[in-house]
Structures are given as C-alpha cells and as structure tokens.
Amino acid sequence: MxxxxxxxxxxxxxxxxxxxxxxxxxxxxxxxxxxxxxxxxxxxxxxxxxxxxxxxxxxxxxxxxxxxxxxxxxxxxxxxxxxxxxxxxxxxxxxxxxxxxxxxxxxxxxxxxxxxxxxxxxxxxxxxxxxxxxxxxxxxxxxxxxxxxxxxxxxxxxxxxxxxxxxxxxxxxVQLEFMDPAADEDGEGGSMFPTGNLIDDLVVPGIGTLKATLINAGIPTIFIQAEAIGYTGTELQDAINSDPEALARFETIRAYGAVRMGLIEHIDEAAKRQHTPKVAFVAPPTAYQSSSGKAVAAADVDLLVRALSMGKLHHAMMGTAAVAIGTAAAVPGTLVNLAAGGGERSAVRFGHPSGTLRVGAEARQVNGEWTVTKAIMSRSxxxxxxxxxxxxxxxx
Missing domain, CATH: 3.10.310.10 (Diaminopimelate Epimerase; Chain A, domain 1)
Structure with a gap:
C-alpha cells in the first residue's frame, strides 16, 4: 500500500x-x-x-x-x-x-x-x-x-x-496597546455592554439567577461573583479542573451568557464556539499562594480574577480577558469595578492563579454609552x- x-x-x-x-x-x-x-x-x-x-x-x-x-x-x-x-x-x-x-x-x-x-x-x-x-x-x-x-x-x-x-x-x-478594543457592530453585539446594562440578572437553569457583567472588550467575557457560585477567587487550576461538575456548571453559564450577549441564538451552539465568550469570576482582594508557591498578599492586588478558557481554568490569565478586566474595572458600577473597591480608575492590578498582572484602560462615556479608547499591558x-x-x- x-x-x-x-x-x-x-x-x-x-x-x-x-x-x-x-x-x-x-x-x-x-x-x-x-x-x-x-x-x-x-x-x-x-x-x-x-x-x-x-x-x-x-x-x-x-x-x-x-x-x-x-x-x-x-x-x-x-x-x-x-x-x-x-x-x-x-x-x-x-x-x-x-x-x-x-x-x-x-x-x-x-x-x-x-x-x-x-x-x-x-x-x-x-x-x-x-x-x-x-x-x-x-x-x-x-x-x-x-x-x-x-x-x-x-x-x-x-x-x-x-x-x-x-x-x-x-x-x-513588550508593551501592547489594544486600540478601541470594544466590539464592532458587525459581529460581537454592537456595543461594549451588549445588553445596555453594567450588571445583568443572568438566569441559568439548574444554577439560578446570577449577577453578571457582560462585556465586549478585548474578547467577549461574562463576569460573575465568586461567592455566588461557592468560590473565594483564590482557587488554583486543580480546584476547578479536577471537578467535572464544576466545569459543566461553568460551561452552562457560558452558554446562557453567550445567548444573552447575542453571540449565539441557542445554547446548543456554544459547543461549536469554544473560544468565545470567556467566563470569569471575581472577588475582593484576599491573600493566597500562587501555583508557583509565591505568596500574594491582599495589599498586592485590587481584586482577584479567575477565568476559564476552552472549558478549563486558565493557569494565569488570557491577554484578551485581561483587556476585558481592565476595561470593566475602569467603568464604575460593573462587578469587576465593585470587586476592586468601586470608583474611577485607569489601571488595575489583579490576582490570578500564577500571580498578579497590571492592565490599564481609558474608558469614558459618550452620549450615555461607555466606550474605551485603548487598553495597555506588558507581556514578553x-x-x-x-x-x-x-x-x-x-x-x-
């Protein structure tokens, strides 16, 4: 042959x-x-x-x-x-x-x-x-x-x-500037907050009604509160990825959030769109030990964020999700902003499973609509x- x-x-x-x-x-x-x-x-x-x-x-x-x-x-x-x-x-x-x-x-x-x-x-x-x-x-x-x-x-x-x-x-x-990172009208919801709200009541059958910030900036992201789903925001990968029931719950939240954001018409379509949207949970600052053993003090960060990518908790933070975090933190009244203590801010340092990351964003209101001109962060x-x-x- x-x-x-x-x-x-x-x-x-x-x-x-x-x-x-x-x-x-x-x-x-x-x-x-x-x-x-x-x-x-x-x-x-x-x-x-x-x-x-x-x-x-x-x-x-x-x-x-x-x-x-x-x-x-x-x-x-x-x-x-x-x-x-x-x-x-x-x-x-x-x-x-x-x-x-x-x-x-x-x-x-x-x-x-x-x-x-x-x-x-x-x-x-x-x-x-x-x-x-x-x-x-x-x-x-x-x-x-x-x-x-x-x-x-x-x-x-x-x-x-x-x-x-x-x-x-x-x-x-390497410093990166993500210019005008909010979504375009032709594909991802039409505005930075596709529902028009900074916080939504997201109904997820079998789980309940969750407060959620749904944002299109960097990448479409669903932010929920850690305590609302039984977490502290200090979790490392194994705490989530070794729990099939937890992963299934997050995927269900992601699917219903995707429908609410207008990214898909039915939850069944989420399986063919694994990369977007992301789902993340936030919490106020708390001390924890990172995956490398490094101690992260509550004073080192403004808030804690854990995010899932392709159905698993990310070992650090996706760059596009960091843009979403920085942008949401810059808008007073979002769940991300409130977890960071509220008020106006142009930069935020958040804790993730591997340590911390700082991201900046310039957000402003134009005719009652929030917009972001750019988000900035450093990588290598x-x-x-x-x-x-x-x-x-x-x-x-």
Missing amino acids: AHVPQIKIPATYIRGGTSKGVFFRLQDLPERAQVPGPARDALLLRVIGSPDPYGKQIDGMGGATSSTSKTVILSHSTKADHDVDYLFGQVSIDKAFVDWSGNCGNLSAAVGSFAISAGLVDSSRIPQNGIATVRIWQANIGKTIIAHVPVTNGEVQETGDFELDGVTFPAAE ARILMEGWVRVPGDAF
Missing part, C-alpha cells in the same frame, strides 16, 4: 505571554491553505495534533492545554497605516475544529517581533537601537494592536529582566524553535 510522504512547511514556535503557538507566514503555507476554509483548518489541526481523543496532542505541536493549542498566520497588511495582518486560530484539542471567533492577547505579544524577524515590517521602520512600533491589524476581530518591540543592534531583543507571572524565566518587555515573547513543521501530505 502506497503512503503519501510528509511535506514540510516553514514555521516558528513562539512563546507569547503565557501562551505558545505555531506561527506561519501566509505566503509559506501550501496554496490551498492560503485561503480560509476546510483545507486550512485540516492543516492546522494536523500541525497541532488534533483531534486527539487521548487529550494529549502527542502527534503534533500542541501541548494539551488551551494555552498551547494555538496557531498564528501573518502577512503584509492590506489595511492602510498597518504593518501586518494577524490571524489567530484556537485549535480544539479533542474535536476537529479551529475557532476563529476571537483574538489571543498573549500571542499578540509575539506578533510584532515575529513580523520583524520574518521580514514583514519595512526595514525603514526598525531602529538600529530602541523601540520598533509595529502596527498590527487583528483580522479575527477587526481591531488595531500596537506593539512596542525592543530592538538591539538591528535585531529584536528577546532577553531581558521583565518578569511575568506564569512564565518561569525573565525576558524583554521569545522564539523557541524555528525551521519547518512536517505533516502528512494527505492531511489537508
């Missing part, structure tokens, strides 16, 4: 923030995968090693978590005043689909540096020494991200002393491996 040989595709494996993903230049993909569709999805699934009923992604580049089952495609930008177009694909671990419905804020930190290294940014825009400003068009959600990438001797600087909780080793700091990124990824030639 004849077997189709493997093909090799130029690729780069990069850590961005607290995530890892396989990065491609659009022009390097096989021709039939250079356009959206089944061939592209099948290729990326095979690259990552999905669907895997064992949930391990042994036969691919994925790491068997939502943070490591990710792909990125970059190309010269088709948008005026932008350097690069950035498309993110969240690959399901055990199911045969790629979710294109949202961005990855963590991997956004690696886009600018990869774009420079891959020759996608005009050399005239890259200083010999200093900070390169890379203008990114986030194609999944139609938003602008500005990455400030350190450059030394004409090359991207990846090493440094910036420490990010959830990442073991220090690296160079580092190339782990570059060369070619191989897949069977008949895999897509």
Whole structure:
C-alpha cells in the first residue's frame, strides 16, 4: 500500500505571554491553505495534533492545554497605516475544529517581533537601537494592536529582566496597546455592554439567577461573583479542573451568557464556539499562594480574577480577558469595578492563579454609552524553535 510522504512547511514556535503557538507566514503555507476554509483548518489541526481523543496532542505541536493549542498566520497588511495582518486560530484539542471567533492577547505579544524577524515590517521602520512600533491589524476581530518591540543592534531583543507571572524565566518587555478594543457592530453585539446594562440578572437553569457583567472588550467575557457560585477567587487550576461538575456548571453559564450577549441564538451552539465568550469570576482582594508557591498578599492586588478558557481554568490569565478586566474595572458600577473597591480608575492590578498582572484602560462615556479608547499591558515573547513543521501530505 502506497503512503503519501510528509511535506514540510516553514514555521516558528513562539512563546507569547503565557501562551505558545505555531506561527506561519501566509505566503509559506501550501496554496490551498492560503485561503480560509476546510483545507486550512485540516492543516492546522494536523500541525497541532488534533483531534486527539487521548487529550494529549502527542502527534503534533500542541501541548494539551488551551494555552498551547494555538496557531498564528501573518502577512503584509492590506489595511492602510498597518504593518501586518494577524490571524489567530484556537485549535480544539479533542474535536476537529479551529475557532476563529476571537483574538489571543498573549500571542499578540509575539506578533510584532515575529513580523520583524520574518521580514514583514519595512526595514525603514526598525531602529538600529530602541523601540520598533509595529502596527498590527487583528483580522479575527477587526481591531488595531500596537506593539512596542525592543530592538538591539538591528535585531529584536528577546532577553531581558521583565518578569511575568506564569512564565518561569525573565525576558524583554513588550508593551501592547489594544486600540478601541470594544466590539464592532458587525459581529460581537454592537456595543461594549451588549445588553445596555453594567450588571445583568443572568438566569441559568439548574444554577439560578446570577449577577453578571457582560462585556465586549478585548474578547467577549461574562463576569460573575465568586461567592455566588461557592468560590473565594483564590482557587488554583486543580480546584476547578479536577471537578467535572464544576466545569459543566461553568460551561452552562457560558452558554446562557453567550445567548444573552447575542453571540449565539441557542445554547446548543456554544459547543461549536469554544473560544468565545470567556467566563470569569471575581472577588475582593484576599491573600493566597500562587501555583508557583509565591505568596500574594491582599495589599498586592485590587481584586482577584479567575477565568476559564476552552472549558478549563486558565493557569494565569488570557491577554484578551485581561483587556476585558481592565476595561470593566475602569467603568464604575460593573462587578469587576465593585470587586476592586468601586470608583474611577485607569489601571488595575489583579490576582490570578500564577500571580498578579497590571492592565490599564481609558474608558469614558459618550452620549450615555461607555466606550474605551485603548487598553495597555506588558507581556514578553521569545522564539523557541524555528525551521519547518512536517505533516502528512494527505492531511489537508
């Protein structure tokens, strides 16, 4: 029996923030995968090693978590005043689909540096020494991200002393600006608060009526109170992820929240839209020990936040959810703002399972509607491996 040989595709494996993903230049993909569709999805699934009923992604580049089952495609930008177009694909671990419905804020930190290294940014825009400003068009959600990438001797600087909780080793700091991160009218609800309320009564059959802040900023997110669902906000991954009943409850909350936000018409559709919306629970500051053993004092944070991604509690915090946290914290009266003590604020430091993170946001009211002009946070990124990824030639 004849077997189709493997093909090799130029690729780069990069850590961005607290995530890892396989990065491609659009022009390097096989021709039939250079356009959206089944061939592209099948290729990326095979690259990552999905669907895997064992949930391990042994036969691919994925790491068997939502943070490591990710792909990125970059190309010269088709948008005026932008350097690069950035498309993110969240690959399901055990199911045969790629979710294109949202961005990855963590991997956004690696886009600018990869774009420079891959020759996608005009050399005239890259200083010999200093900070390169890379203008990114986030194609999944139609938003602008500005990455400030350190450059030394004409090359991207990846090493440094910036420490990010959830990442073991220090690296160079990359500051990200998420411009106008609230949702567009054409896809994700039409306003920052799709129901028009800062707090809603979310009816979830079998669970009850929960106070919820439903926000479209960075990524659609459902915020609920930790104590309302029996938690303190100090939980680490195992407390949630080892409890199938808890995971099922969170998925039910996510499904009903998605309907309330107008993202889907029926709760059954949530299973095919795993990447968005996110669900998170918040609590006032309390001391706890992070997953690394580091002590987090109540005085170190403004509030506590735990968030789920792809059906599991995240080990740190998704970058896009951090944008949602910062934005919601800047709007007086949301559950996030109230957990942080209420009032006006332009930045917030929150506790997550791996430690703390600071995010800033500029929010204001225009004609009675809340809007956010930008959210700012720092991450880091580092190339782990570059060369070619191989897949069977008949895999897509």
